[in-house]
Amino acid sequence: MQEAKGFKGDIGKEKARNKVLKQDAKSQKEKRRQKIQKLSQDDKHWRGLESRDIRTPTTYFQNRQELEERLSSIKTKLNDLQSHLQSLRQKKAETPAGKSLKQKEVSRAEQALEKGRRLVHANQIVDEVASGNDKQAMTQMREHLDYHLHKKLEPYFELAGEEIEEQIFGDK
DSSP, rough: HHHHHHHHHHHHHHHHHHHHHHHHHHHOOOHHHHHHHHHOOOSSGGGTTTTOOOOOOOHHHHTTTHHHHHHHHHHHHHHHHHHHHHHHHHTTTGGGHHHHHHHHHHHHHHHHHHHHHHHHHHHHHHHHHHTOOOOHHHHHHHHHHHHHHHHHHHHHHHHHHHHHHHHHOOOO
């Protein structure tokens, strides 16, 4: 039973709050109405509320020299920016992104060439086997394997060469 009473008590509280809010809203409406009446009756209430027209000569031509200086500084900044952008456009291949794109394209082209070489070698070996020249096919296989070993070991040869060079000539 007390739960029901408490619930009803809360509803009563909400009704009281709503009633106060409605009265406050009416008072706000009343305040607005009174303000509008004051503004319509007296011109002195409009003094701070009138808007200025930017097209009036006092606003537009107020500081002509100052405006020209600002415009000239903006124009110089724009010209500097434009020249900088043009120089960047000319140097676009020298940017890190451009360099990485260039490297990727070179590596793709090298891979395509390598794939073509492998295909040619494989076709030559198959042709020799098909024609019955087993000895010639074996020599071509050896050459092909030597070529691939050289390709795989070439970076290590360069590193070893650099190490030997450092050991013999020292740091430069």
